[in-house]
């Protein structure tokens with residue numbers, strides 16, 4: 001039997017790095033995780049999954065019992081590994097341009113420890129041509145190392161389930177590197193798809209940009225319906241009745257988070273700001289909270305209003321507040337409102353959050369920001385509510401919509 005390659009995951013304590021590492025460990029590969037976030041590494045070592053992840057805690061505790069899983073204390077440990085998987089965050093800056101330096105700094109930190117025959121798997125979502133840049137950057141430094149790009153396409157919070165189901169795209173420069181990478185991915189997933197690195201990079205970004213644009217269309221429809229004094233929820237239902245071509249039209253809602261906007265902006269920046277439809281989607285999705293702010297100021301005397309925001313995570317049933325539009329709305333409203341009260345059952349990094357009942361009782365106006373499933377049966381005590389998502393029902397939730 002051939003020996004299994006040893007693996008290290010850089011960014012292994014992250015939302016993407018940790019589930020991937022656990023799935024690979026579960027397929028009995030010897031694997032270590034390395035991360036600059038020591039606090040989360042400690043939690044992981046103690047059997048605590050640092051984020052909300054379906055099946056995360058159980059799998060983590062199973063894997064912690066394996067001798068083949070470990071937590072690396074120092075980056076130099078990559079010296080002993082056959083494969084290095086990079087899962088670090090790749091954010092955009094305040095001007096919506098990719099911060100290329102994060103990948104460069106990470107690579108510079110591992111360069112001294114790279115040796116002949118190793119394979120680097122780039123998993124982070126990256127700006128187009130980053131893999132090509134990386135290949136040349138490493139070759140120039142006389143390191144005989146192969147590089148492949150294998151994008152992560154799971155939905156955050158369901159990674160452990162979806163890694164098995166989502167086909168794994170492997171973007172490669174040479175067949176030898178493809179074979180090495182596919183030995184891992186074929187053991188954790190059902191299907192491998194061959195691609196060039198640029199095809200793999202673009203396919204990842206296109207998937208997210210497509211979703212982001214799709215959501216923006218509904219967010220614009222919501223605003224048009226609102227301007228016409230009609231309910232987009234109702235119109236969305238009417239459009240879909242026995243008309244399958246309309247089935248995929250989403251509801252309106254806060255569309256943000258650490259991936260969709262960022263990946264769309266990576267494309268915009270790459271395409272010299274000519275990805276106009278992507279840019280337009282950003283204006284609509286980010287502008288939705290400004291639209292709501294205006295609607296509130298036109299309808300109420302905002303200086304007398306106590307406003308309750310339900311759900312501060314960037315999406316339903318998540319604990320992640322990265323790039324959440326709930327906070328953008330909060331910031332806008334706080335300028336003029338008498339008070340803005342916020343609540344979320346899952347978020348544990350915001351000390352200003354209040355208990356749900358306190359927010360409902362004290363608010364004159366409630367805005368549903370993240371449609372967490374547990375809000376479905378909420379009694380809103382006759383309060384006035386803004387629900388962009390069309391998630392609540394005035395009858396079941398005892399509220400009136402504006």
Ligand SMILES: NC(=O)c1ccc[n+]([C@@H]2O[C@H](COP(=O)([O-])OP(=O)(O)OC[C@H]3O[C@@H](n4cnc5c(N)ncnc54)[C@H](O)[C@@H]3O)[C@@H](O)[C@H]2O)c1
Nearest residue numbers: 011013014015016035036037088089090106124125152156
């Ligand atoms: N979150 C998602 O749903 C999702 C889905 C698909 C793809 N992605 C992509 O995956 C990548 C990671 O995203 P994430 O959500 O897991 O981010 P994250 O911030 O949760 O995780 C990144 C981890 O990398 C660590 N890190 C950063 N720089 C490092 C370095 N130089 N050395 C070691 N560790 C380092 C951080 O401490 C963090 O734990 C991003 O490129 C993202 O776009 C994310």
